Amino acid sequence: MALRSSKSHAATGTGQRKPSARPFSSKRELHAGHTVSEFDHEHSRDAERADSGSSSTSKKPSVYNPLVDELDVSARAETLRALPREFTAPPLMEGLLTSVTDFLGPEARPTDIQSLSLKHLFPRPLPGYPSNVNAWGAPTKNKSEYLQCLLASETGSGKSIAYLLPMLQDLKLTELRTDTPRPQNSGCPLNPRALVLAPTHELSRQLSSFAKALLHHIKLRVLCASKSNTPSTPSRNVSSAKMAKEMDELIKGSSAGKVEEKHAAEDHAVDIVVGTPSKILEMVKGRGWDHQVTLEQEPNVWEGEGKRRLSTVGKPEMSLESIEWVVIDEADVLFGQYPDFQADTKSILSSISEARKQPLDFPSVPATPSSPAPLNYPFNLLLSTATIPSALAWHLDSYHPSLIRLASPNLHRLPSTLRTEYVGWTGGNRNVDIEKRLRNVWAQDVPKRRNRKVQFSKVLVFCNKSTRVEELGQYLTEKGIPNVALTSTSETRKWGSNHHLDGFLRKHGHTAKDEKLASEPSLEQSSSSDAPAYTQQPHVMITTSLLSRGLDFAPEIKHVFIVDEPRNMVDFLHRAGRSGRAGELGKVVVFGKTEGRGSNRTKIMRKRVGALLA
């Protein structure tokens, strides 16, 4: 049960255990008086006995789980018996319920993580309902009490809706309260009440379209802070201008009628901003704020053809004093092991605290799980993740010991609808092996009965390196298989839109069933036709881990190929999880050496993947 840190293993190379942290399940209190279920108490007691080395339990010797080196496997799910199994009003306000139904379809039922959210993250009563308990009988909270919560569940299990619903509802309730003071004019064009942070622009754009769909009836304003909101290099200026116009309209309240008149003239027209931490910081601190060189030091630093000084710091576009909610999506990336992301995210959190006149009280010595130093943020904080690496667990136990942890029973497992298959390299050209396997997938798509329509699968291929992505893309193109090869520096990566992912991302605002029907004409093809569809339009996307995080790929992505050994199981779970989403069937095909040198590594990986199976 004790946590281990992958970091310490990597650092020492000894495989020694890090001092044990308090396991999640040992926390009795969910938050301010909410106690965990009996189910959790049982596990808490087990955990405590195990931690104290008590021999009074007759526990079976546990089988070594190869994942404990990387992941916090002590996270326990609450029993699901007593949870809401339908979307209802309350706890949702009517308008939000209608949007959820429009978005997911009338038959949709909450996923496990959404049920947990409905129960625990709606502490405020709706107008007209008893004010001392919420819809689930739990005590309600004052406006001055803030939530800190981690939502953790497997890929494709609907975490975005699980965190968006409570946040959107609370923002709307605050807006409806006539006694809520309006934010003061900060002098900045944007003064949002909520931030959603995500690691990539692609994911930011997808999340903001999710939020917009859910706001159809309750009408709050969302802005996606894509990189091209402000002009940068001349080559980006077309989409920059478009995004700048959108932003301008939002600020002035002149765009489509969603903004209520009374807000149009205020600096508060945008309620929610979605973006990457670096983009958000840029909007808060001014463009170029992090450049080392100042104008005084280097007056002659110019970019391109002398169009713009690199060293000037732009005017801040956004102030933070009205922030009531912060969501950190892919929390293990933004809040965990990646130093750059971590620094930016922490900087945003402490800037908000400062702007809200409650600067964070950082401990002089680093906290540990055994001597935690709670950071109390003056806003609601939701973290969302499909994986809890040990390093993140350690950090949370040290600085957020009273954080509510909502975990689904399938956390750290592959989605149950995802099958795994292993393919051995033949020992020849690996590109040939991949091509062969692709053709094999499409051959299996062809129905046995003649004159039936064919719907060819789309395939997502993950490589470790950009050079490998480009090389494989070129090889397949030469073989008559059009493909999209995307790396972080790809020319084709569009700024300000997700068009470079067209045909691969799920289109939101429709149920999966509607989508399939809508997409059939372009995908279907008579089996008597000469050229199969996969030779006419890209059915293969090749990329690195860049696109492995959070993106909701279309149900037509039936296969994920992992052609380079993933760096760790966290990476594997996220890559594989781009298929088999929302209950759709999918398959992850793992390539590896089955004979000779290197085959042992494949064996170890198979064992680790086996431990992820639901």
Ligand SMILES: Nc1ncnc2c1ncn2[C@@H]1O[C@H](COP(=O)(O)OP(=O)(O)OP(=O)(O)O)[C@@H](O)[C@H]1O
């Ligand atoms: N209750 C539901 N019923 C059916 N489909 C749902 C439900 N909730 C969400 N979905 C759909 O499931 C898909 C995956 O949702 P989402 O992207 O939020 O998953 P996630 O858990 O955040 O995944 P990841 O960990 O990969 O980021 C989306 O297409 C969403 O519309």
